[in-house]
Amino acid sequence: RTTELDSICLKAEVIPVITINRIEDAVPMGRALVEGGLSVLEVTLRTDCAIEAIARLKKELPHASIAAGTVLTPAQYRLVEQAGADFIVTPGATEALYRYGVESPVPMLPGVATISELMTGWQYGYRRFKFFPAEASGGVKALKAFAGPIGEARFCPTGGISLNNAADYLALPNVMCVGGSWLTPSSLVDAGDWDGIRLLAKEAADRFHH
Numbered sequence: 001r002t003t004e005l006d007s008i009c010l011k012a013e014v015i016p017v018i019t020i021n022r023i024e025d026a027v028p029m030g031r032a033l034v035e036g037g038l039s040v041l042e043v044t045l046r047t048d049c050a051i052e053a054i055a056r057l058k059k060e061l062p063h064a065s066i067a068a069g070t071v072l073t074p075a076q077y078r079l080v081e082q083a084g085a086d087f088i089v090t091p092g093a094t095e096a097l098y099r100y101g102v103e104s105p106v107p108m109l110p111g112v113a114t115i116s117e118l119m120t121g122w123q124y125g126y127r128r129f130k131f132f133p134a135e136a137s138g139g140v141k142a143l144k145a146f147a148g149p150i151g152e153a154r155f156c157p158t159g160g161i162s163l164n165n166a167a168d169y170l171a172l173p174n175v176m177c178v179g180g181s182w183l184t185p186s187s188l189v190d191a192g193d194w195d196g197i198r199l200l201a202k203e204a205a206d207r208f209h210h
């Protein structure tokens with residue numbers, strides 16, 4: 001699991017967290033992000049067309065890695081496995097999700113915000129986590145503190161991250177990549193400005209390339 005997640009997340013300095021309101025936006029938005037240099041995308045299950053969007057992105061952008069985000073239940077996990085998601089991202093984690101994720105062929109990056117949640121995931125064998133909501137949960141300072149008791153854990157922080165603070169997170173040895181919605185602002189998405197999105201992706205990819 002850890003190896004699979006590492007092989008995906010270590011190639012991603014920045015993971016765009018995207019919410020698809022109109023299914024026809026999914027592929028052009030995904031293509032713009034990938035062309036800009038960001039090839040690991042997280043599609044949140046916050047809209048009705050999210051699962052269809054994941055299936056289309058997998059088909060049309062075979063070289064990108066597509067995560068399903070905002071997965072709250074094992075039932076949703078099952079649906080996005082079937083849609084072809086490469087990995088699963090959760091905002092927090094329940095015992096049911098931890099158990100399901102251990103058995104699933106599709107790896108899970110569980111969300112944690114505290115050391116106790118991290119310890120629960122650790123007991124189930126998880127070593128890679130989303131740190132969410134990063135800025136609201138102590139940000140860089142919290143991640144530095146997590147490295148004391150559980151030094152082997154690695155994180156993808158999201159929540160309140162942008163070009164302004166991404167470098168502070170990426171400088172930490174226990175951060176593998178960062179995620180955020182800043183790459184797909186509604187001002188550009190609603191206008192179908194895929195060139196604008198490609199430029200935002202390129203800016204992030206150029207600045208934070210490993």
Ligand code: 3PG
Pocket residue numbers: 017044069070091132158159160161179180181182
């Ligand atoms: C997520 O689910 O990771 C967040 O919604 C992303 O947070 P952001 O919108 O603050 O980037």
